[in-house]
Amino acid sequence: MSDPAVKLIGCFGSPVVHRAEVALRLKGVPYELITEDLNNKSELLLKHNPVHQKVPVLLHGDRPAICESLVIVEYVNEAFDGPTLMPSDPLAHATARFWASFMDNECGESMWVALWTDGKAQAAAARETKANLTLIEGQLPKGKRFFGGDAINYLDIALSWIAHWMGVFEEISGVRLLTKEEHPALCRWACEYTADETVRQCIPDRDRVVAALTPRKELYISIAKAMVAHE
Structure with missing residues (x-):
């Protein structure tokens, strides 16, 4: 399953944003990367991660935003078809x-x-x-x-x-x-x-x-x- 309605709010050079990106790519999920300026945070980021106001944030269609890199990796693994990223045992x-x-x-x-x-x-x-x-x-x-x-x-x-x-x-x-x-x-x-x-x-x-x-x-x-x- 591919879903073009996937957006990832991130920033350049971030190791935690990389986690989310590589999970999406390994699963073959098309996504739009929205690059954030963390010195001037956008309303989009503040709206979807009002608690920590950090990247990455995954937006999947009209579902609630998913925050925290490893939570995103697990979500991507379960929400999309493709090679599994988690051990089955x-x-x-x-x-x-x-x-x-x-x-x-x-x-x-x-x-x-x-x-x-x-x-x-x-x-x-x-x-x-x-x-x-x-x-x-x-x-x-x-x-x-x-x-x-x-x-x-x-x-x-x-x-x-x-x-x-x-x-x-x-x-x-x-x-x-x-x-x-x-x-x-x-x-x-x-x-x-x-x-x-x-x-x-x-x-x-x-x-x-x-x-x-x-x-x-x-x-x-x-x-x-x-x-x-x-x-």
Whole structure:
């Protein structure tokens, strides 16, 4: 089933918008991408995501808007025909959702502090991040290209932040967290993911992302410092 009445409110260079885009493309769903200026949010965004006022937001016909990237991925998987993005086995399904949550919460917070702080806080966060990456790497099926086996699935999409954007943030911050020496399988997966033909259609140019996000460095530092202060 294809539905041209699908619109995605997003913005350039966002890893969470990429999650929604790649899910739509993997399912073969035509969609219109509406690019938002987050410094001057549109009435469309404010209307459809009044709670968080963030992207991505999926609009599907006259249905209520769907917000939050991983919620959108699950909705797209269930609402449209095409290759399944979720494991059919209930335990595998639950496990994939657990590791996706781990990425966005425990792993994501330690990564952010490791990238944008210094001193003891940075060193502790870097150790935690590398340990978390080891745990994530352990979820890769041996001999398979993706977390989903031979094809990209929900967990690959959830972890796509690592595959493309982590290197961008490492370049901007000057901090290296993911290396071939420490996490060879995860680095191989990142290369496989970003080289996939469907993924390449909606992955933003790395140099353009670096240029777009570098001016936000001071903001990222202030957010990381606030995280440390609240621990």
